[in-house]
Amino acid sequence: MKFSKILVGLLITATSTIYAQDKEISLEEIYDGTFRQERLQSLQSLDNGKEYVVLNRDRNANTSSIDVYSYKSGEKVRSLLNSKDLSEISRFQGFELSENEDKILLSTNMEQIYRRSSRGIYYIYDVEGKTLTKLSDNKVQEPTFSPDASKVAYVFENNIYTYDIASGEETQVTTDGEKNKLINGVTDWVYEEEFAFVRAFDWNKTGTHLAYLKFDESEVPEFSMDMFGQDLYPSQQVFKYPKAGEANSEVSLYTYELAAEESEKVELGDYEDFYIPRIKWTQDPEILSVQVLNRHQNDLDLIFVDAEDNETEVVMNETDEAYIDITNNLTFLEDNSFIWTSEKDGWNHIYLYDEDGELENQVTEGNWEVTDYYGYDEDSKKIFYQSTENGSVNRDVYSIKINGKNKTRLTEKEGMNSADFSADYTYFINSYTSTETPYEFTLHNAKNGKLVRKIKDNSALLEKEAAYNFAPKELSTIEVNGNELNMWIIKPNDFDENKEYPLLMFQYSGPGSQEVSNSYFGTNDYWYQLLANEGYIIAAVDGRGTGFKGAAFKKVTQNELGKYEVEDQIAAAKKFGEMDYIDEDRIGIWGWSYGGFMSSNAILKGNDTFSMAIAVAPVISWRFYDTIYTERYMTTPQENPSGYDENSPINHVEKLKGDYLLIHGGGDDNVHLQNTMRMVEALVQANKQFDWAIYPDRNHGIYGGNTRLHLYTMMTDFIKEKL
Template sequence: MKILRILSLFCFLASTFLTAQNKEFTLDEIWSGTFRTEGLEALHSMNNGQQYSVLNFDRASGATTIDIYDYKTLEKVKTLVSSKDLDLKYFSDYTFSKDENKILLAFEEEAIFRRSSLGKYVVYDVSDKSVHSVANYKIQEPTFSPDGKKVAYGYQNNLYVKNLESNDVTQLTFDGEKNKVINGITDWVYEEEFGFVRAFDWNADSNKIAFIRFDESDVPEFSMDVYGKDLYQTQTVFKYPKAGERNAVVSLHLFDLDKNKLEEVKVNKTYNDFYIPRIKWSHDANMLSAIYMNRHQNQLDLWMIDASQNEAYLVVEEKDKAYIDITDNLTFLKDKTFIWTSEKDGYNHVYHYSKKGKLINQITKGNWEVTEYYGYDSASDRIFYQSVENGSINRDVYSIKLNGTQKRRLTQNEGTNNADFSANFTYFINTFSSATTPYLYTLNDASTGKVLKTIKDNSDLKETLKAYTISEKEFSTISVNGNDLNMWMIKPANFDANKQYPLFMFQYSGPGSQQVANKWHSANDYWYQMLAQQGYIIACVDGRGTGLKGADFKKVTQNELGKFEVEDQIEAAKLLGARTYVDSSRMGIWGWSYGGFMSSNALFKGNDVFKMAIAVAPVTSWRFYDSIYTERYMTTPQENASGYDNNSPINHVDKLKGDFLLIHGTGDDNVHVQNTMRMVEALVQANKQFEWMIYPDKNHGIYGGNTRLHLYTKMTNFINRTLGDKL
């Protein structure tokens, strides 16, 4: 009996140990934050180049602090300010003045659209620890003047400046009106597609502000019902220019605070319908730069404007057979030359120009892309950048002399490296991750790249994950339609090549995008691990039109979105289905947004290949989507009707054979639920059965409360019902 009890205890412990090493992922864990990674929030390098600040949040007390750390020791030097010491429960963001003597603290922020928000702000004076309110109402984009004595901000579509010494407020514009005129803050489509909200900028002397004015009076309105919890629903109405419709009329203006004078700036461009996607002052207080683009976005002009004379001259003119991407990489040097990035040689690279726009030299060269420009260090005469030179699924940090010599790779770990440099380019904090390594934050020497110290390594997450069965994310290429396409695949951990498994594909495929990247997991990756544990193979293929393989590969889809990308997904599925371990009768595909457009098309056009598809928040016709994004790749519907209609899934519903799940949020200001409603009506009239799910008042991200858990439960159940019948 004693021996039996010992054996029983041993078996119990062994069983417990094995179970602990083979935990299965659950949706509850994935969406409750179990696998959350640690990071450095709102990292800011201090002017001295020896310290950096971070926004920290105490979950127990709910208080926030701005803490200063030493680069060399990584030790906390001091807490600069804590919300506990202020009459604030917490603050959510911070911005230093140029001299770092004052800090703008944001609180009570509320989102407007994807990047914009309203909030209350106070100015904290570091020297005397005093706190001063910027305004007693919620404002947008408050920004210190370079001398730190003023704050400019947007309020109810007008621009204001507060003098922090006198507390006087000057209103710069008076014609702002909702859904008519906006001054200094971007409209919906600029915010979404050009990626910025603050459309004003201070000059170096803090006495002039340049801003873009949006007259959206003639832009058609879009409305969304907000159901909420009251007896009657309300309605959100905003200007949304769909493809081929009228855009806001934009103009560039200068306000001289010394003269209290407002004037419009005009340049001698060759097109009438245009965008102004960037403005930026140079080091010269009278020299303003502005980028203008024609509506097709295949001509980009960089203008320099002398504010003292209100005169403009063209310094860079670029044209492309397809389109030109907008970046924030324009950098003015002290000698008035400037650095610029362009893909005019077929790949995105760094260029050096004289102040008049004469090309001095192309700094980086090769059949690879520069993916991030970090800055220029005048002391060492070096440029710092990130690129995919070490393979298009990887990112590394490099330095190079301004003349294009002495290039040096500063990161060594294979995966995704991203740098945050100290103000004097002595150090950089590198964020590294790969498919097998969660985010690792290290302090590196900027001259050699040498790792000096580890800051965070997400060791707690790594320890948590030891208990789970994790399948390898296998990277490879697959030859599809004459191209070697990047692919990842996740197989069940107990994979047996002699068995057959259902295949579930994921893709996005939008122009210039990338899903096959050697980096750490998103929440979806844990979901894929869960599906692999249940017996599925998951795969992702980046087809033609995706990014980081050169302009020709990216722009092949021009004027025909949904043609070549869909052909590549269908052909890739056929090739994978031919593998002995894939059950070709049980293959599905899913995607979100552009990916939902793609998965719908793949199921309809590839009805003999895919058994099922899930489309979340899909575009169903490019006629429903916004002007800037859609026309960049398709021109207008008036010019390219067949391009719009031939590859929109709404026009191919008659081909549906398999199982289709359609999902959308009614509060989606980006891809309107109109897309799904029109798809539903087309499916009904074609007498095609399908499933769908509507999430009331949820935006394009479909989240909040238990929403994501419900969504992924819905999708998992659908997958199991349509592909998992033999598992």
């Protein structure tokens, strides 16, 4: 009798456990940081290669410190600086060590300008003397130590200045800087956004010369945005923005000799309508390297400039039928030979050239891509890099001799591996993730990849997530239009193959991008878990034009952005619809930016396939987007009008049959609200019903305060109602 009661009790308990609901994820949890992964704080290796420094913040005391740690033990060794010991400032937001590590630039009161640019109040800290000097009373841009740390160069109101630390003397290098007209030493909007750099000046090795770029924006058309704010009247943000086919800034190169306090223009040659996407001094203090790129971005010269007489010589030329990607991978060795990366054989690989620009050897080769170049160790004659050799959804870290021999895989786990090397290449910190593993950080010996110690992982996050019983993100491939495309899929946790489910597809699809990788959940993946709990299947497919599968696969979309990428999303959706467990009448698609361009095209051109689409901050016509990005893939509208117009959603609005939600930020300096407004007008005139929302003053990221939560609540409700 007692045995029976115990057995019945156990059965009731077990049954209750089986039918108990897993914890339901909420939008509030997703966007309040509940599932935020622990990351390794940004660190910088000291020259000794045995120690690194980290910026630590004490939020309770409102102080900042630069602390030194041992690579091998992970223990704190000492502090270089703690703001509690400074009377002038209570804390700082960032720091930069001088080359000889005896001085530190501290940034305070930082103010964002565009995506990569900012200005702030800076201080110079003397490590030995423990003294603090204010660089300028003005908020300045891009302060940079000279190699011997005797001076700092910076930009204020579009002019370059140098500051002598010992004397406190300030010298104005340029005087013609003027807002929306002439810029010295920092890039204009389109260079910053598309060539991904802001500081447009560089010290030579001995600190005797500065090289800098000057941007004449006079002929660049202005763009203005109304910013509504909290005042009675809106303000206007006005800036120079060259749209496809319009005038760019005229860019010119100068060298400045500090002793003579004189600038001299460098005559680069007989170039018209060109870009200078990179300048960099070589190991020879008299030789400056300059990259000059034609407007179509398929013909690049590497030029050496002799600072003595400003004579120029083209030492290398590279051409491509489509375009050439600009990187930071140019490395000069002690004898001025140099390392370069190129897609010239159809895959991105590493090459070695001598000091005259003659090819010595191709260091890496194979049907895989070098995806990051970490550097070269003079002592071991090794190059360190990351690649897709173990599959385009994975990354591994390798070393290889500069002669192309003795390649060594330094990482073991399959997934996404990324390295940060010590200054002398003794160690590297590896960050690793996979679909099953959130970020974990480990220290390794750079010689053989051997594990030295574990640093940090996200086991606590995994424990927290266990209560939710999240569905896995499954990686696979799908055959579409003759190609094996990478994909991931998330199914409801109680998935039943005998049931039918609605499908939501996500994609970005821009040239060289990647959404399908062997990596753990990002913020949107938690949103997808919420949708999966509501009975949706979510999937992503990287179609033609995306990256890391060779140049031909990436560049097939040249001159026709939105054609092959859309065809692949439509074909993938049709293939999904053929599966027994997917309802072919309930397939939706969404995307942001380029992805919004894609989702808009998909519901129009694929109106018999997609019943719903959401487009966030979409490009609606490439005629409205900037010169550098757009013309890289499309040439100009004057040369390629059909490429621009045939694949523009604005010219297909009459095809809309499904439910369409259009969302934009009113302060988007990147993809302008103009895109959405023109799409709205076209839809109205075609008498097509749709939903739309504008977030006042929000930029391309549409965030700040409660904005993200509101945005994703709106999209969730739209999906649940319409799909």
